[in-house]
Structures are given as structure tokens and as C-alpha cells.
Amino acid sequence: xxxAFVLGLIILNHNLPLFLRLSHVPKGTFGLPLxxxxxxxxxPHSSNSLGTFLQDHCSRYGKVFKSHLFFTPTVVSCDxxxxxxxxxxxxxxxxxxxxxxxxxxxxxxxxLVAVGDTHRRLRNAALSLVTITKSKxxxxxxxxxxxxxxxxxxxxxxxxxxxxxxxxxxxxxIVKQVLGLTPxxxxxxxxxxxxxxxxxxxxxxxxxxxxxxxxxxxxARRRISSTVKAIIEKRRRRSSNNNSADNSEKKNSDFLxxxxxxxxxxxxxxxxxxxxxxxxxxxxxSLLMAxxxxxxxxxxxxxxxxxxxxxxxxxxxxxxxxxxxxxxxxMDFTQNVINEAxxxxxxxxxxxxxxxxxxxxxxxxxxxxxxxxPVFTAVHLDPSLHANAFQFHxxxxxxxxxxxxxxTPFGGGSRCCPGSELAKVEVAFFLHHLVQNFRWxxxxxxxxxxxxxxxxxxxxxLNVECCSDEAENK
Numbered sequence: 506x507x508x509a510f511v512l513g514l515i516i517l518n519h520n521l522p523l524f525l526r527l528s529h530v531p532k533g534t535f536g537l538p539l540x541x542x543x544x545x546x547x548x549p550h551s552s553n554s555l556g557t558f559l560q561d562h563c564s565r566y567g568k569v570f571k572s573h574l575f576f577t578p579t580v581v582s583c584d585x586x587x588x589x590x591x592x593x594x595x596x597x598x599x600x601x602x603x604x605x606x607x608x609x610x611x612x613x614x615x616x617l618v619a620v621g622d623t624h625r626r627l628r629n630a631a632l633s634l635v636t637i638t639k640s641k642x643x644x645x646x647x648x649x650x651x652x653x654x655x656x657x658x659x660x661x662x663x664x665x666x667x668x669x670x671x672x673x674x675x676x677x678x679i680v681k682q683v684l685g686l687t688p689x690x691x692x693x694x695x696x697x698x699x700x701x702x703x704x705x706x707x708x709x710x711x712x713x714x715x716x717x718x719x720x721x722x723x724x725a726r727r728r729i730s731s732t733v734k735a736i737i738e739k740r741r742r743r744s745s746n747n748n749s750a751d752n753s754e755k756k757n758s759d760f761l762x763x764x765x766x767x768x769x770x771x772x773x774x775x776x777x778x779x780x781x782x783x784x785x786x787x788x789x790x791s792l793l794m795a796x797x798x799x800x801x802x803x804x805x806x807x808x809x810x811x812x813x814x815x816x817x818x819x820x821x822x823x824x825x826x827x828x829x830x831x832x833x834x835x836m837d838f839t840q841n842v843i844n845e846a847x848x849x850x851x852x853x854x855x856x857x858x859x860x861x862x863x864x865x866x867x868x869x870x871x872x873x874x875x876x877x878x879p880v881f882t883a884v885h886l887d888p889s890l891h892a893n894a895f896q897f898h899x900x901x902x903x904x905x906x907x908x909x910x911x912x913t914p915f916g917g918g919s920r921c922c923p924g925s926e927l928a929k930v931e932v933a934f935f936l937h938h939l940v941q942n943f944r945w946x947x948x949x950x951x952x953x954x955x956x957x958x959x960x961x962x963x964x965x966x967l968n969v970e971c972c973s974d975e976a977e978n979k
Contacts, residue, residue, distance in 0.1 A: 529870035531580055533562065533571035541573025549956040552796075552851045552882070553895070556955065559583060559883055568883070569869060575604050575857075579876040580869075583883030585890060587866060589910040591858055591879050592917035596621065599877060601920065602859035605711040610703065610722045611784075614777035624919070626769050627778055631923040633767075634760050639926055640830035644682060645934070649828055651677045652935040656942060660971050664948060666964040667798055671791035676700075678931055679786030683779055684736055685759040696732055696783075699725040704788060708958060726780070733779050734772075740765065782924070789852055790928040795953070795965050796850035797842060797932060798939070800897045802947050802967075807842060807899050812940040814838045819941065828934055839933045841902040847914035848885045849897050854955050855880045856916060881913050882955070944970045 536542035542558070550556030555563070559581075562570050568584040582588050591599050600620055608618040616627040638644050655674045659665055676697060680686045686693045706722020713720050740761060760782060764775055801808045818832050855878045864871040871877060888894045890911040892901065905912075915922035922928075948966035953959050 529868075530872065531569045531571045531869050532566040533581075535571075535573035535578070539576065541576070541579075543574050543576075546572070546574050547957055549954050552854070552953040552955040552959045553849050553886070553897075555883060555886060559880065563883070574876065574878065577876045578872070579878055580860075580871050581878045581880060583880045583887075585884045585887070585911045587869075588879035588881070588884060588913065589917065590866060591877055592913070592920070595858075595918045595920055598861055598864050599858040600861050601857065602876060603857045606707060606709060606719060609711050609713075609719070610706050610726055611780070612726070612777055614774050616778070616781045617784075623774070627774060627781075628919065628923060630764070630767050630770055630778060631782075634763055635923055635927060637763060638682070638760065639930060642827070642829065645829060645833075645930070646827050647681050648678055648931050648934045649938075651681075652938050655935075656938050659943065659969055663968060663970075665967050665969055667967050668791065668795050668961055668964040671794040671798075672787065674935065675791040675794070675931065676787050679783055679790075681759070683760045683782045683786070684733070685740075685761060686736075692732060692736065696729055699728045699732075700783065700787065703729065704784075708956075729780060729783075730776050733776050737761065737765070737772075737775065785922065785924050786927070789922075790931050792852055792959055793843070793846065793850075793928060794932050794935060795961060796846040796852070796959075797936065798945070798967070799947065799951075799953065799961070799965055800846055800849065801842065801940075802945060804897055804899075807897070808940065810838055811842055811936065815937045815940055818937070828937060833930055833933055836933050836937075838899065839936060840907075840929070841899040842936075843929055843932055844902045844907050844912070844914075845897055845899040848891070848912060850953055850959065851882045851885055851955065852914060852959060853916065854882045854957055854959070856920075884911055884913070887911070942971060944972050 534542070536545070545558045548556065548558060562572070562581070563583055569580065569582050569587060572579050572581055574581070582591065595601070601618060601624075603618055608615070611617055613619065614623065614627075616624060616631065619627060651674055654677075655670055659670075677688050680688075680693055680696065684692075684696075686696075702725035703722050706718045706720075706725070709718035709722070711719050713723065744765070761779070764770075764778065767775070770778065801811065814836060818828075818835055822828075822832075858877040858879065860871045860873050860875050860877055862873045864873075884890060886894045915925040945967045948968050949963065951961050951963045951965050953961055
């Protein structure tokens with residue numbers, strides 16, 4: 506009897522929101538008690554498709570519908586205008602609200618989950634650092650040197666697992682830029698080992714039981730924090746000694762050197778900022794690189810035009826001369842390719858928000874406390890917004906505004922990714938050397954799969970062939 510009573514309460518609690526202001530809340534269904542429709546929503550599908558859940562629900566209920574996801578009543582938006590409205594009203598009508606796994610591992614000071622004044626201070630620091638850094642020759646030279654180093658290691662390999670190579674490249678770049686560490690230093694290896702454990706926990710159940718991915722990730726974050734704090738303290742001591750002795754030793758020009766001078770952030774916020782930089786610079790950028798290479802492998806016309814653009818840029822430079830910011834600004838078709846990979850491949854499928862009060866939008870009511878999921882994929886692949894939406898077509902960006910409401914690959918509003926330009930620079934510089942020195946072919950039918958984060962199940966295996974001699978003779 507007691508069990509039946511408890512189950513009855515669970516079912517009643519699950520379905521109760523269905524009967525509140527029913528005529529105004531978007532149509533939809535809550536699915537199973539507790540789980541709702543979460544499993545169906547998270548069912549793996551190609552990242553350049555909507556997946557059966559969204560296709561089915563949009564056809565039955567329209568582009569805005571209610572569901573029960575991640576243990577919470579939810580309004581799902583596949584509508585460009587509503588998505589824009591949600592993103593632009595961050596902190597006013599809506600607030601960032603991720604599942605417990607994310608803040609449990611990243612910490613409440615992470616820019617991804619922080620709200621209010623904390624988020625504003627972290628974001629302002631990030632924007633300032635990016636503005637100072639993105640065009641600096643030291644930063645651009647590091648990117649190019651690491652790209653050349655990775656590609657040189659391919660010359661005697663008939664096959665590479667591209668996702669592994671891309672992660673190696675982006676990790677080397679971001680660790681060097683943020684902490685001033687080279688791949689050979691012991692701290693780099695230590696951070697990478699903990700970081701891989703940390704990443705696996707982000708998509709696990711929030712069960713802090715010894716041995717679970719979540720528990721291991723929380724411990725890995727603590728170790729990374731300790732390592733970063735030790736590096737910060739070491740940098741402070743060296744800076745103090747240099748100043749007191751009037752030492753002419755060259756200062757580091759990385760994020761950390763600038764961050765130490767920021768007095769608006771606490772020590773813990775600075776450590777969290779470093780972790781956020783590592784996370785964004787590692788996983789997101791490497792995935793974008795993989796999507797670009799994957800789609801180019803299926804579009805020989807786009808690849809040929811991209812190659813011609815980079816050969817033209819290289820022809821105007823001396824042998825072994827580094828690329829600079831002016832070269833990057835000339836990479837117009839490269840930008841089109843990157844934008845199209847972001848639209849078609851969807852690095853970020855959706856974001857989590859929560860309604861801070863009852864929100865009336867058009868004929869819809871979004872009740873206070875409900876989750877809201879703006880789905881970027883649905884807008885990026887909407888045929889009414891993008892011609893031939895289910896085709897990789899970089900030329901669309903010759904006449905299309907990349908800052909419009911129908912293109913939000915890095916989010917929007919006050920939470921738009923501050924490091925998006927840095928990611929594009931890294932991808933562009935890597936492509937500059939890749940397309941001029943290698944031909945490649947996908948070894949199998951590996952596709953980018955959303956679950957819910959996008960990944961290539963087999964790591965995007967490529968058959969590669971060096972063609973640098975051919976490029977030099979042209």
C-alpha cells in the first residue's frame with residue numbers, strides 16, 4: 506500500500522504542471538514519470554539533422570512545445586524569434602540553469618553557470634583578454650608553429666585519427682596561451698591527464714560515489730585547480746623577484762600574466778577562469794576543426810576554392826614567414842567554410858535556461874520555474890530560413906549576415922562565447938597548412954553524432970597523403 510501511495514504521488518507530481526494554465530502553455534506531452542521524455546530527447550542522431558524527437562514533436566505540436574526533460578517541466582523552442590528573445594533577456598526574464606552535473610564539476614564560479622555580477626565580471630575579463638590577445642604576433646606564431654608540428658608528424662603516416670590530432674593541437678595552443686606551458690613540461694602532461702578525466706564526467710550522472718565518472722571528474726577538477734594555483738603562485742614569485750631585482754628577463758605574454766593584473770576577480774575566480782579557457786579552447790575548437798575537415802572531404806569544389814585562397818596568401822609571403830592578423834582578415838572563403846560547418850554541424854545543439862517569472866510571448870505562457878531549451882540546431886537546419894538547409898554550402902555566407910537571429914553557433918546575448926574569434930583563428934591557420942600540404946579521404950562513413958554533445962564515434966579516421974611537393978611546384 507505504501508509503495509502504491511508513493512508511486513501515486515510521483516505520478517501526480519509529474520503531471521500536475523499539465524493542469525496549470527493549460528490553455529496558455531505550449532502544447533506537448535510530459536512522457537514517463539520522473540524521466541519524462543529525456544531519453545528520447547537525448548537519443549543519438551547525426552548532428553546535421555534534427556533527430557526523430559524534434560522532427561516528431563515539431564510536426565505534432567509546432568516549433569514551440571512543452572515536454573518534461575532533465576526531471577523538470579520544459580518548454581522547447583525551435584523558433585528563431587523565441588530563441589533570440591530568450592538569449593536577449595538573460596538575467597531579466599531567464600537565467601542560465603544547467604543539470605547538476607555541470608555546476609557540480611565546473612564549480613559555481615564557472616562562466617558557463619555563474620549568474621549576475623559574477624558572470625558579468627568573468628565575461629568582461631574574458632572579452633578584455635581576447636581583445637588584447639587575438640592579434641598578437643606571439644599568439645598567432647604559437648598557433649602556426651603547433652599546426653606545422655602536428656602536420657609534420659603525419660608525413661610518414663598513411664592514416665590518422667583526426668579528432669585525436671585536433672585535440673592535441675588545440676590543447677597545446679590553449680595551455681601555451683593560458684598558462685605559458687609547452688607540451689614538454691611535466692605540468693602539461695599532468696593537466697592533460699586530469700582534463701581527460703574531467704571531460705568524461707561532464708556527460709555522466711551526478712552520483713558522487715567513488716569510482717563513478719562524476720566522482721572522478723570532481724576530483725580531477727580539484728587536482729587541476731591545485732596545479733593552476735601552484736603555477737599562479739610560481740608566476741607571482743617570479744614577477745616579484747624580477748621587479749625587486751630590476752631583472753630584464755622577458756615576461757610571459759599569456760593570459761595568466763594579464764589575468765594576474767585583473768583586480769576585479771578573486772583568486773578562486775581566476776582559477777575558474779583558467780579552467781573555462783582550457784575547456785572552451787580544447788573541446789569546442791577541436792570539434793569545429795573535425796567538422797570542417799569532415800565536410801570539406803565531401804565537398805571537393807569547396808576544398809579546391811579554399812586551397813586556392815591559401816595558396817594566394819602564401820604566394821605573397823617569404824619562405825617560412827609566419828601568418829599575421831592581416832593574412833587572417835584576407836581569408837574570406839575560409840570564414841565562409843567555418844561558418845557553414847558551424848551551421849551544418851552544430852557544435853552546440855541547445856542551451857539550458859530557466860524562467861525567472863511567468864513570461865508571456867505571443868500566445869504562449871512560459872511558467873515561472875520551468876526550464877527553457879532554445880534549440881539552435883532546429884533554427885540552423887530550418888529550410889524556411891536557410892536555402893538547401895541540409896546541404897554543406899559555404900557560398901551562402903557570401904550574401905548572408907553571420908550575426909543574424911537565424912545563426913547562433915556560439916549562443917547569444919550576454920552569454921555569447923567570448924572566445925569564438927580565437928577558435929576561428931586556430932581553425933583558419935591549421936587549414937592554411939593542411940590544404941596546401943595534404944590530401945585526405947574519410948576512411949569510413951563516420952558521422953558527427955549528437956549525444957547530446959557532438960562527437961565522431963570512431964574519431965574521424967582519415968587516409969592522408971602528403972602533397973607538399975605538388976603545392977610547391979604550382
